[in-house]
Amino acid sequence: MQHPYQCIAAVGSTAQGGTNSHFLAACGHRLVLVDVNDSKIVSEWSSENATTNTAEAPENDDGDRPKKKQKTVPSVKPANIIKLTVSPDQNHAVAVTDDKYVRVFAVAGGKLEEISQRCMPKRPCAIQVLPDNATIICGDKFGDVYSLPLLPVSIEDAPTEAGAVDSAILEADEPAFKPSATNLTVHTQRNRKALEAQMQQKAFSAKKEPLKFDHKLLLGHVSMLTDVTFATRNVDGRERGYIITADRDEHIRVSRGPPQSHIIEGYCLGHTEFVSKVCLIPGTDLLVSGGGENELYVWDWPAFRLKRKIQLAGQVGNTADSNPEALQQADGETVFQAGSSKKDIAVSGLWIVPCPATNAGAKTALVVAIERSPMLLAIPINQLGLPRGQDVSIAKLDLGHAPLDLACIGNIAVVSLDIREEEQSRFQVVQLQEVKEQAVIRSVRDEVEKGLACLDSFATADASLNEKSLDDLLYTVENLRKRRGWGDSAKEGDDGQDGDAGVDDVAED
Amino acid sequence: MAGPAKKRQKREDNRQEGQMPQKKFYRQRAHANPFSDHDLTYPSCPAAMDWSQHFPAFTVAKAVSSTDALDNDHEHENIQQISQQVAVADIGCGFGGLLFALAPKMPKTLILGLEIRTSVTEFVQEKAKALRNQNGDSGLYQNVSCIRANTMKFLPNFFTKGQLEKIFLCFPDPHFKARKHKARIVSTTLASEYAYVMKPGGNVYTITDVEDLHLWMAEHFEAHPSFERVSDEELERDECVQTMRTETEEGKKVERNNGTKYVVVFRRLEDPPWP
Ligand SMILES: C[S@@+](CC[C@H](N)C(=O)[O-])C[C@H]1O[C@@H](n2cnc3c(N)ncnc32)[C@H](O)[C@@H]1O
Numbered sequence: 001m002q003h004p005y006q007c008i009a010a011v012g013s014t015a016q017g018g019t020n021s022h023f024l025a026a027c028g029h030r031l032v033l034v035d036v037n038d039s040k041i042v043s044e045w046s047s048e049n050a051t052t053n054t055a056e057a058p059e060n061d062d063g064d065r066p067k068k069k070q071k072t073v074p075s076v077k078p079a080n081i082i083k084l085t086v087s088p089d090q091n092h093a094v095a096v097t098d099d100k101y102v103r104v105f106a107v108a109g110g111k112l113e114e115i116s117q118r119c120m121p122k123r124p125c126a127i128q129v130l131p132d133n134a135t136i137i138c139g140d141k142f143g144d145v146y147s148l149p150l151l152p153v154s155i156e157d158a159p160t161e162a163g164a165v166d167s168a169i170l171e172a173d174e175p176a177f178k179p180s181a182t183n184l185t186v187h188t189q190r191n192r193k194a195l196e197a198q199m200q201q202k203a204f205s206a207k208k209e210p211l212k213f214d215h216k217l218l219l220g221h222v223s224m225l226t227d228v229t230f231a232t233r234n235v236d237g238r239e240r241g242y243i244i245t246a247d248r249d250e251h252i253r254v255s256r257g258p259p260q261s262h263i264i265e266g267y268c269l270g271h272t273e274f275v276s277k278v279c280l281i282p283g284t285d286l287l288v289s290g291g292g293e294n295e296l297y298v299w300d301w302p303a304f305r306l307k308r309k310i311q312l313a314g315q316v317g318n319t320a321d322s323n324p325e326a327l328q329q330a331d332g333e334t335v336f337q338a339g340s341s342k343k344d345i346a347v348s349g350l351w352i353v354p355c356p357a358t359n360a361g362a363k364t365a366l367v368v369a370i371e372r373s374p375m376l377l378a379i380p381i382n383q384l385g386l387p388r389g390q391d392v393s394i395a396k397l398d399l400g401h402a403p404l405d406l407a408c409i410g411n412i413a414v415v416s417l418d419i420r421e422e423e424q425s426r427f428q429v430v431q432l433q434e435v436k437e438q439a440v441i442r443s444v445r446d447e448v449e450k451g452l453a454c455l456d457s458f459a460t461a462d463a464s465l466n467e468k469s470l471d472d473l474l475y476t477v478e479n480l481r482k483r484r485g486w487g488d489s490a491k492e493g494d495d496g497q498d499g500d501a502g503v504d505d506v507a508e509d
Numbered sequence: 510m511a512g513p514a515k516k517r518q519k520r521e522d523n524r525q526e527g528q529m530p531q532k533k534f535y536r537q538r539a540h541a542n543p544f545s546d547h548d549l550t551y552p553s554c555p556a557a558m559d560w561s562q563h564f565p566a567f568t569v570a571k572a573v574s575s576t577d578a579l580d581n582d583h584e585h586e587n588i589q590q591i592s593q594q595v596a597v598a599d600i601g602c603g604f605g606g607l608l609f610a611l612a613p614k615m616p617k618t619l620i621l622g623l624e625i626r627t628s629v630t631e632f633v634q635e636k637a638k639a640l641r642n643q644n645g646d647s648g649l650y651q652n653v654s655c656i657r658a659n660t661m662k663f664l665p666n667f668f669t670k671g672q673l674e675k676i677f678l679c680f681p682d683p684h685f686k687a688r689k690h691k692a693r694i695v696s697t698t699l700a701s702e703y704a705y706v707m708k709p710g711g712n713v714y715t716i717t718d719v720e721d722l723h724l725w726m727a728e729h730f731e732a733h734p735s736f737e738r739v740s741d742e743e744l745e746r747d748e749c750v751q752t753m754r755t756e757t758e759e760g761k762k763v764e765r766n767n768g769t770k771y772v773v774v775f776r777r778l779e780d781p782p783w784p
Pocket of ligand 1: 600
């Protein structure tokens with residue numbers, strides 16, 4: 001079996017007017033940098049060999065169940081890469097590995113060099129480098145969003161910022177812990193019982209090691225974060241920054257950007273299942289979100305207003321007879337009829353992809369992936385703003401295998417596919433075009449394909465792989481769905497059974 | 510312990526509709542986990558909430574069309590509107606002692622308790638009904654109700670930006686262990702959510718008998734740029750502070766045990782201009 005490339009990213013040339021020339025691909029625990037023009041792997045990295053600074057790793061991930069933790073034998077399996085992004089200036093790449101590390105790489109000059117590794121308190125689930133090319137924002141599964149300097153400074157060297165209100169406050173979250181109440185300060189039987197129950201547990205958990213690198217807690221949800229994106233908008237001639245966060249509890253929150261990220265400007269509410277992806281539409285005030293529902297939601301995000309929904313259900317499923325090159329006429333009617341399958345769908349990817357128009361030059365389209373569905377959907381962005389009730393044209397491309405990630409090199413989109421059979425290319429190169437207001441999406445033969453051919457022969461056979469562990473790595477979105485009617489506990493840190501949870505309310509009055 | 514069905518049966522046997530409910534039939538395990546999904550029902554957004562169920566006396570004749578800017582969806586057109594919004598929220602209201610003390614003091618203000626435990630919520634709802642029945646002449650208690658909600662997750666589903674004038678956090682669960690601090694109802698990140706639903710100039714009232722929790726709440730609100738601490742002199746003049754000390758169930762228990770009650774109040778400041 002071979003390991004699919006779970007995350008990919010294009011690294012543009014930093015030279016003025018240059019075209020993208022490098023490409024990053026994560027394959028399990030490995031990250032490779034490809035020179036696309038030369039079709040050569042120029043650099044390779046693995047978490048296996050990465051010097052993991054164990055001193056920085058918090059011993060007990062508080063919030064996880066410690067009992068459970070101890071059971072898992074210290075794993076010898078190298079950590080997989082779960083997120084990958086490139087700084088706007090193309091000089092750095094940032095990867096998250098599933099051992100909770102945020103790793104920064106210098107990628108300029110055709111070399112892949114890990115220059116920092118920082119262990120976060122909880123597993124990051126979304127990262128982005130801000131337009132300043134100096135700050136990483138990172139959302140985690142415990143609901144918090146942190147900012148980190150791209151190039152780390154140790155706490156001692158960190159400048160004390162007078163203006164940054166965000167910095168100091170949130171750090172106060174774990175002040176030195178002392179057994180906090182004595183019997184003298186607890187007056188109700190209820191609280192006394194809670195305290196007793198906790199005293200009986202061998203010891204109070206030790207004070208958590210504070211993170212040893214400069215970081216700020218910007219904001220937090222009491223929910224698992226699923227996506228985080230930074231938006232800018234020009235208001236009265238000045239640029240404003242916003243942080244948009246999506247969570248498993250159906251929320252999309254719009255906060256001000258640093259240093260005022262403690263201010264919530266509003267929410268885009270309406271989803272009835274988890275939100276898994278949000279995507280800003282460049283040049284507009286639109287935000288598209290998708291998750292565990294059959295519809296995409298299109299928001300006028302600065303106004304927190306839902307503009308419309310776009311039905312996807314009909315697009316999924318009946319893929320067998322459709323011609324990959326054919327344009328799907330998605331007038332509402334046929335979409336609804338085709339959507340006979342009642343199976344839940346989960347949006348696993350939203351990307352902006354160039355979609356040149358025959359007459360009007362550069363345009364873009366939104367490309368959508370549904371988890372485990374072997375196809376991509378494309379919608380020209382000018383269709384997204386169409387009023388309710390007016391049908392949106394959706395083009396569809398069958399890929400034969402489920403798409404995992406997408407990255408653009410010029411006008412070409414590279415799609416990594418879940419192909420586990422050896423000897424098969426794990427990529428497909430596609431191109432979009434707008435014809436009469438509708439997107440056409442097709443596979444193409446392009447130079448890029450040749451450029452990436454070297455990846456076909458990389459890490460081809462791996463006997464240690466098994467289907468289950470690959471599925472667990474590649475398909476995480478559907479797991480966000482709530483099992484309604486059950487007291488489930490998908491959120492990390494849910495520790496309902498231990499500690500004070502069993503204390504019964506006693507009849508005191 | 511009697512299962513929920515049995516309990517419910519007992520409640521029915523002991524009570525006629527509109528009669529005062531008895532606490533002993535509504536007791537429930539004290540701590541609910543604020544992180545789990547439970548089986549909560551909540552509106553997808555505030556416009557989807559039917560408040561007329563809770564405040565029927567404030568129902569207005571079918572509105573011409575919703576003017577709510579957020580509700581351009583037209584999906585919520587069929588929801589009965591009420592004449593004003595909830596302005597006071599008691600978060601983790603328990604059996605509602607504070608709610609029923611405040612209601613007659615501010616009969617023109619809608620007061621809502623939010624409680625995560627189902628049967629405790631039902632108790633408050635039944636008690637509100639009973640009090641409304643008993644006070645048919647004066648019309649008192651029409652302005653008080655209770656909903657089941659996990660406020661740590663779903664506050665913005667119920668309330669719009671700047672809607673609330675007062676929030677009460679009375680004797681919150683202390684969660685003594687450091688590992689459990691994330692479960693506390695006050696944190697700096699949650700303070701941002703309280704700030705969001707609050708009107709500038711409005712107050713968050715906190716009271717507890719656990720000194721450590723008191724310091725924790727004070728520290729976290731104080732560190733948050735959207736709040737400023739209200740002076741002790743001002744507290745003494747505030748009738749709500751007195752009511753909170755004496756009328757909450759927990760406040761009464763602490764009183765009986767001669768305990769100390771720590772009060773801090775924070776005012777929601779205007780948002781600063783953008784940088
Ligand atoms: C100690 S009782 C205090 C009750 C009342 N405020 C009083 O002072 O008498 C705390 C209450 O908060 C409720 N609670 C805890 N977490 C909550 C949450 N996330 N959302 C709503 N209520 C919550 C508990 O169920 C409990 O009834």
